[in-house]
Amino acid sequence: MTDRPIPTRPIDARSVAAPSSQAEAAAAFAPLLAAHEPFFDHEVQRPQGRLRVRGYAAAIPVPDILVTAVRAVVFRGSRVVVLSESDGTHHVMPGGRREPGEGLEATVRRELLEECGWRVGALRPFAFLHFQHPGPAAPADWCDFANLIYLTEGANYDRRSLDPTQGKVRSMLMSTNAAFGAVTDRHRAILTAALSAKRAASAGG
Numbered sequence: 106m107t108d109r110p111i112p113t114r115p116i117d118a119r120s121v122a123a124p125s126s127q128a129e130a131a132a133a134f135a136p137l138l139a140a141h142e143p144f145f146d147h148e149v150q151r152p153q154g155r156l157r158v159r160g161y162a163a164a165i166p167v168p169d170i171l172v173t174a175v176r177a178v179v180f181r182g183s184r185v186v187v188l189s190e191s192d193g194t195h196h197v198m199p200g201g202r203r204e205p206g207e208g209l210e211a212t213v214r215r216e217l218l219e220e221c222g223w224r225v226g227a228l229r230p231f232a233f234l235h236f237q238h239p240g241p242a243a244p245a246d247w248c249d250f251a252n253l254i255y256l257t258e259g260a261n262y263d264r265r266s267l268d269p270t271q272g273k274v275r276s277m278l279m280s281t282n283a284a285f286g287a288v289t290d291r292h293r294a295i296l297t298a299a300l301s302a303k304r305a306a307s308a309g310g
Contacts, residue, residue: 130168131249137165138235145294148239157239160291162232162298167251172233174252175213176200178299179223181259184278185296186221187287191274195287197296198254199223199276213255219268221276225257231302232295254295256302 143159150156176198179186187195201216203209210228217223234252281300285293 127170127248127250130170134168134171134249141165143235144232144298145291147291155239157237158291159235159237160232160294160298161235162302165233167233167253169209171249171251172203172209172253173250174200174202175209175216175255176252177213177217177225177228177255177257178295179217179221179225179257179259180299180303181278183280185281185284185299186223186259186276187279187284188221189275189277194289195284196292197284197288197299198292200252200254209253210255213257217257218263218266220274222262222264222267223259223276224261224263224266226260228255228257229302229306230254231256232298254299256299256306 138161141161143161145160146157148155148157177200178197179199185197186199187197188199189195199217199220200213201220203212207215213228214225217225230253232254234254235249236251237249238247279287281296284296288296
């Protein structure tokens with residue numbers, strides 16, 4: 106996959122109108138989302154059925170109430186943290202679900218420690234994933250949701266912080282070229298967006 110630049114601007118995970126429900130937030134968010142082009146668009150099979158997943162790198166204010174999970178692409182200099190799952194797949198987006206009352210940054214710092222043993226530095230939101238039921242017959246209780254993705258630098262690795270309930274997930278540092286060869290197309294697109302954001306942050310000082 107060609108490492109072409111993806112325009113990125115800061116993403117705000119706050120809600121402008123502070124909607125009172127997830128459904129209200131999703132409805133208000135839809136026209137904002139429609140005005141932007143995703144950097145990938147595909148479908149996945151989940152327990153809820155098939156979901157349409159789109160990745161965005163744009164300055165769209167994501168309502169906090171829609172953010173169910175927080176993830177990060179973790180660099181260590183010129184290398185990136187890659188996770189190997191028990192099914193043999195690899196990805197560059199460790200993280201997980203928010204706990205009740207937990208802030209976005211607190212969630213991703215906790216999840217990075219538990220899942221891959223990394224303490225990280227400053228967190229910069231650069232993209233998000235939007236999940237939507239693809240068909241007209243969505244379940245009655247369905248509501249769109251989002252995963253915010255941060256860019257960060259690994260500070261130190263602590264094996265003792267790993268959560269044994271995570272199963273046979275292991276992390277490793279890879280060169281970005283090796284990572285591009287190891288992960289799926291979706292994660293190549295995410296890594297490309299992360300590299301663009303990393304270059305932009307370096308250029309901006």
